[in-house]
Amino acid sequence: MSGLPIATDGSARIARQTFFTRARRSPTLILGIIMLGLLVVASALAPIIATHDPAAQSLTGGLLPPSFEHLLGTDQLGRDIFSRMLFAGQTDLRIAFLAALTPFVTGIVLGLVSGYFGGWLDYVIGRIVDTVIAFPFYVIVISIVFAVGAGETGIFVAFALVGWVGYARVVRVTTTAMKSSAWVAAARGGGLSHARVILRHLLPNVLPQAVVLLMSEIIAIMVAVVTLGYLGLGIQPPTPDWGTMISDGQTFVTTKWWISTIPGLAVIYTGISLSLVGDGLGDAWRVK
Amino acid sequence: MSEAGQAIGAVEVNGLVLEARGPLVKDVSFDLARGESLGIVGESGSGKSLTLRAILGLLPAGVTQTSGSITAAGRVSMVFQDPLTALDPLTPVGKQVAEASRFARHTGRGPAMAHALELFRQVRLPDPETKLRQYPHQLSGGQRQRVVIAMALATDPDILLCDEPTTALDVTVQQQILTLLESLRRDLGLSMIFVSHDLAVVKQVCSRLLVMRSGEIVERGDIAAVISNPQHEYTRTLLDAVLPLPRLGSAGGAL
Amino acid sequence: MSSIEVRDAHVTFGATTAVAGVSLMVPSGGSVGIVGESGSGKTTLAKAIVGQQALTSGAILLDGVELASRRTTEQRRAIQMVYQDPYSSLNPRMTVRQTLSELLLAHKIVPRGGVAQRSAELLEMVRLDADALDAFPHQFSGGQRQRIAIARALSVEPLVLVADEPTSALDVSVQATVIELLARLKRELGLTLVFISHDLAVVNAVCDTVAVMNRGELVEVAPTSTFFTSPKDPYSCALLEAVPRLDSESPTP
Numbered sequence: 001m002s003g004l005p006i007a008t009d010g011s012a013r014i015a016r017q018t019f020f021t022r023a024r025r026s027p028t029l030i031l032g033i034i035m036l037g038l039l040v041v042a043s044a045l046a047p048i049i050a051t052h053d054p055a056a057q058s059l060t061g062g063l064l065p066p067s068f069e070h071l072l073g074t075d076q077l078g079r080d081i082f083s084r085m086l087f088a089g090q091t092d093l094r095i096a097f098l099a100a101l102t103p104f105v106t107g108i109v110l111g112l113v114s115g116y117f118g119g120w121l122d123y124v125i126g127r128i129v130d131t132v133i134a135f136p137f138y139v140i141v142i143s144i145v146f147a148v149g150a151g152e153t154g155i156f157v158a159f160a161l162v163g164w165v166g167y168a169r170v171v172r173v174t175t176t177a178m179k180s181s182a183w184v185a186a187a188r189g190g191g192l193s194h195a196r197v198i199l200r201h202l203l204p205n206v207l208p209q210a211v212v213l214l215m216s217e218i219i220a221i222m223v224a225v226v227t228l229g230y231l232g233l234g235i236q237p238p239t240p241d242w243g244t245m246i247s248d249g250q251t252f253v254t255t256k257w258w259i260s261t262i263p264g265l266a267v268i269y270t271g272i273s274l275s276l277v278g279d280g281l282g283d284a285w286r287v288k
Numbered sequence: 289m290s291e292a293g294q295a296i297g298a299v300e301v302n303g304l305v306l307e308a309r310g311p312l313v314k315d316v317s318f319d320l321a322r323g324e325s326l327g328i329v330g331e332s333g334s335g336k337s338l339t340l341r342a343i344l345g346l347l348p349a350g351v352t353q354t355s356g357s358i359t360a361a362g363r364v365s366m367v368f369q370d371p372l373t374a375l376d377p378l379t380p381v382g383k384q385v386a387e388a389s390r391f392a393r394h395t396g397r398g399p400a401m402a403h404a405l406e407l408f409r410q411v412r413l414p415d416p417e418t419k420l421r422q423y424p425h426q427l428s429g430g431q432r433q434r435v436v437i438a439m440a441l442a443t444d445p446d447i448l449l450c451d452e453p454t455t456a457l458d459v460t461v462q463q464q465i466l467t468l469l470e471s472l473r474r475d476l477g478l479s480m481i482f483v484s485h486d487l488a489v490v491k492q493v494c495s496r497l498l499v500m501r502s503g504e505i506v507e508r509g510d511i512a513a514v515i516s517n518p519q520h521e522y523t524r525t526l527l528d529a530v531l532p533l534p535r536l537g538s539a540g541g542a543l
Numbered sequence: 544m545s546s547i548e549v550r551d552a553h554v555t556f557g558a559t560t561a562v563a564g565v566s567l568m569v570p571s572g573g574s575v576g577i578v579g580e581s582g583s584g585k586t587t588l589a590k591a592i593v594g595q596q597a598l599t600s601g602a603i604l605l606d607g608v609e610l611a612s613r614r615t616t617e618q619r620r621a622i623q624m625v626y627q628d629p630y631s632s633l634n635p636r637m638t639v640r641q642t643l644s645e646l647l648l649a650h651k652i653v654p655r656g657g658v659a660q661r662s663a664e665l666l667e668m669v670r671l672d673a674d675a676l677d678a679f680p681h682q683f684s685g686g687q688r689q690r691i692a693i694a695r696a697l698s699v700e701p702l703v704l705v706a707d708e709p710t711s712a713l714d715v716s717v718q719a720t721v722i723e724l725l726a727r728l729k730r731e732l733g734l735t736l737v738f739i740s741h742d743l744a745v746v747n748a749v750c751d752t753v754a755v756m757n758r759g760e761l762v763e764v765a766p767t768s769t770f771f772t773s774p775k776d777p778y779s780c781a782l783l784e785a786v787p788r789l790d791s792e793s794p795t796p
Contacts, residue, residue: 182632185595186692190646190699191619200645204636325794331714429581458580459741463785470794485715488787495793511793527789529715531722531744534771536783 029280035273043089050083055238063256075248075259085266088240093270095152095235096222100214102160107167108210112198114168115175125168132165141224142233150233159221166213171206178205208285215278219271226267242267296362297322297446297479299343304356306338306503312351313338314503320447325473325480327494327511329487329526335503336483340366340449343481362446363392367469369452371432374439375424381435382408382420385442392443407438411468430461437468441476448473450482454489466492487530491515499523545606545621545702545735546571547592552601554587561587563759564601569703569752571606574729574736576746576767578782579756588756589707589739593624605703620650623701627708629688633680639666639691640676646698665694669724686717690724697728704729705737710745722748743786747771755779 023029042049051071058078066073072081114122132140140162145154178184179202187197228234229243237244242263249259294300299320306313313335320326330336341347343358344366368374376384385407386400393403401420408416411434424432433453440448450469454462470493473480484490490497490511497511499522507520518524547569554562562584569575579585590596592603594614602609610618626632634642643662647653653661663673669690680688689709696704706725710718726749729736740746746753746767753770755763755778763776774780 182626182628183634186624186626186632186695187634189593189595189619189624190649190695191616192645192649196649201634201637205634331716459743460580460781460785463787466787473794486787488789488791491789491791491793492787493794515789525716529719530789531719531748533744533747533783533786533788536774536780537772 023280023284026280026283028276029284032273032276032278032280035269036277039089039270039273040093043086043093046083046086046090050080050086052080052083054079054084054087054240056080063252063259065256066258072262073256073258075245076252081245081259081262084240084245085242085263088242088245088263089266091235091239091241092222092225092243095155095225096218099156099159099221099225100163100218102156103163103165103217104167104210104214106160107164108171108203108206110164111168111171111210112175112202112206115172116179116194116198116202118176122172125172129165129168132162137162138224138227141228142231145228145233150228151236155221155225155228155234159224163217163221166217167210170209170213174206174209175202178202208281211285212278212282215274215281219274222267222270226263294359294361295322297477298362299360299447299479299481300358301339301343302357304339304342304358305354306335306342306347306351307354308351312503313342315356316500316503316505317356318498318505318508320479320481322479323473323477324496325470325482325494326496326498327490328481328483328498328500329485329490330500331485331526333502334500336500337451339500340451340481340483343447344449360447363443364447364449365440365443365445366449366451367433367437367440367453370456371429371436372424372456374436375432377424380421380423381427381432382422385435385439388439388442403442404438407441408435410441410472411435411438413438428461429457430464433457433461433465434468437465437472441472446479448478448480450480452484453482455484455486462489469493487515487526499526546573547622547703547735547737548604548607549588549592550602550604552588552591552603553599554584554591554596555599560759562591562598565756565759565761567754567761567764569735569737572733572735573752574738574750575752575754575764576738576740576750577754577756578740578743578746580741580782582758583756584759585739585756586707589624589705589737592703592737593622593705594619595624616650620699621701622703622705623696623699625689625692625696625704625706625709628712629685629692630712632692633688633695635680638677638679639694642691642695643676643698646695650699652698652700661698665698666691668697668728669694670720684717685713686721689713689721693721693724693728697732701734703735703737705739707739708741709738711740711742718745725749743771743783755782 056079058074061074061078062076064070064074070080070082072085074080110125114125141158144158144161148154148157184197184201187201225234225241226243226246229241230247234243235241245263246260249256253260302317304313304316305311316339328336328339338347338351342353343360344364347353375381382401382404385404386397389395389403390397390400405416405420408419413419413431413434419427427435454465457465466489472478482490482494494511497509497514498505499507499520501522507514507518507523514523515527518527549565549567552562552565553560565588567575577585577588587596591598594610597612604610605618605621640662643665644658647658647661648655662676666673666675671687671690680691683691709725710721713721722745725736728734736750738746738750751767753765753767754761755776757778763774763779765775771783774783
């Protein structure tokens with residue numbers, strides 16, 4: 001059953017095209033979801049899968065290479081790296097996804113509103129966007145975290161204040177372009193309110209691009225969390241986090257390379273899976 | 289490129305097959321005599337524009353000629369449908385036409401610009417000297433199409449291909465452009481192939497007609513004969529779809 | 544059924560005048576074809592009638608009641624538009640069913656339980672099968688999309704239908720079906736029709752009155768039956784004379 005009507009009179013069968021039928025056609029999306037799924041499941045099941053207590057130190061068992069007992073070896077304090085990796089995954093994924101949500105929502109709202117209504121509102125939001133973009137990303141983030149205090153709260157606040165800008169720009173441009181199209185005019189002409197048009201018509205058309213951007217923003221946040229951790233401004237010990245794991249291991253990078261490298265690989269793996277999901281969603285959501 | 293025995297300005301298409309992911313033009317054959325004007329009508333997807341492009345040798349990406357032969361005796365030039373996209377918006381129109389002329393005649397810039405001026409006069413552009421330095425957006429739709437025609441003439445063609453050259457124009461402007469094309473054809477002795485979806489337009493400028501549908505020629509012949517006595521049912525459908533317009537001065541009678 | 548009147552409408556954009564003092568009366572159930580070339584102002588006038596374009600001065604009256612620049616929901620429902628480009632006039636992410644049911648429910652035209660049936664009825668009016676309801680716009684041809692757009696316009700039960708070159712983007716053979724559909728709907732539903740076109744033959748087929756615009760001004764208004772055979776204004780004559788006809792002389796080879 002093809003997706004195209006055959007007769008010129010609309011009397012042919014028309015296939016139902018849902019998100020899932022289109023999603024199934026994108027190998028990128030499937031691969032990305034599998035990879036991400038494995039990661040999420042492994043982190044969620046950390047308490048069950050972990051072989052040791054991630055905080056348990058052993059002064060004599062430090063810097064051990066990977067073995068049957070310690071699958072990925074131990075760090076300088078004798079803590080099992082495998083278990084720490086899993087719990088750190090929990091921490092980092094949780095924070096990255098949560099920290100990404102607020103800017104996602106505010107960015108979309110501001111983008112829709114400035115694109116749709118235009119005028120002074122658009123102007124004001126546009127100037128704020130320009131100001132935020134003018135500063136290097138890490139300069140702002142580090143300053144905010146410094147001011148608010150290291151740790152989770154600082155990270156959430158920093159990204160909530162800064163992260164929305166990318167979404168706002170993308171959404172605004174798409175909204176402005178769509179606003180002048182006939183189907184939006186028809187929706188308003190049909191007597192639908194501004195709120196309805198924005199929420200029910202513009203938002204679904206704007207969301208795909210925003211979600212694709214969300215994927216890369218999550219990666220960026222994760223890298224930032226890891227970087228902050230590396231700088232000592234991120235997640236504070238004893239909570240395990242890939243960033244602190246990398247920085248902890250940097251003195252041993254020539255001899256016990258696995259201590260820094262393995263968390264680094266985890267970050268890369270997460271980045272790739274999120275990127276595949278982002279691309280795949282773009283494919284699945286593309287309307288012909 | 290002229291073959292022995294073929295008069296300059298003649299075109300011969302034999303068994304042309306064009307394919308992309310599927311067949312687009314299937315086994316199309318026709319001749320164009322020197323100085324003749326042939327019309328090709330069809331709807332979207334009929335393959336009429338692709339056939340023209342094959343004659344010009346400018347098939348779009350992904351489309352290949354898998355079979356058949358095309359011989360065109362003499363220089364071939366094309367007038368495109370949309371003057372907005374056929375002209376470079378960032379270059380003055382005089383320079384664009386002069387470039388075409390330089391390429392064809394291998395002359396310097398001076399003679400090329402003089403030729404452009406002469407062509408602007410030939411296509412009856414008002415105030416041609418000023419127009420040479422103007423940009424496409426400064427001209428009206430009809431004037432832009434005249435520039436496109438001038439550009440096509442700049443290469444001293446023997447064969448002029450027209451791909452829906454008046455579709456994007458207002459009806460009064462269309463009338464002027466059609467008159468211009470017809471007089472140019474006569475004065476310069478050009479052979480012309482005119483593609484359109486509009487039978488009535490083709491009737492103004494062509495003496496012979498091909499009707500295409502889904503990549504095939506379904507009917508051909510003298511244009512007046514085909515219109516008054518269509519043989520193929522698709523031709524009849526096309527003719528029936530032409531809405532009647534009462535004649536000026538008649539008592540409200542439909543066509 | 545409603546009468547629509549344009550009273551001395553002016554629309555200017557800065558220094559450019561798109562519509563210059565147009566006055567036009569379309570009686571209830573009538574159909575006027577507004578013809579003109581590019582720059583005539585006919586599309587701007589259509590948008591003003593529908594409420595998408597504000598008038599710089601003048602008024603649009605529905606059944607004698609002047610429409611304010613901010614129309615009420617009932618007023619917006621009463622005048623509906625069918626747009627020129629079938630490829631951008633439907634929300635690409637909504638199925639036909641969603642598009643129709645949203646309007647039906649927003650205006651409470653039928654109770655929730657009756658939406659599916661009414662949607663199917665609307666499609667039937669435009670000669671499309673009910674299984675088109677669950678498809679997306681890109682799955683349809685241009686002519687079919689235009690019919691869906693007409694169904695959408697009809698869903699809010701308008702009194703006046705404004706069609707802006709609804710067949711210009713369609714193939715010739717498809718044009719005839721859409722035109723015939725509009726003519727039939729006008730008869731059956733008693734709609735008042737404002738039909739914008741550059742194509743005089745189309746206007747002849749659908750409308751009982753012709754209004755010719757040139758550079759923002761209304762130069763002639765006449766019944767279709769007399770306009771095409773004896774136009775009064777020289778511009779109207781030029782327009783009619785410029786239309787290529789099938790029975791004209793072709794050039795000698």
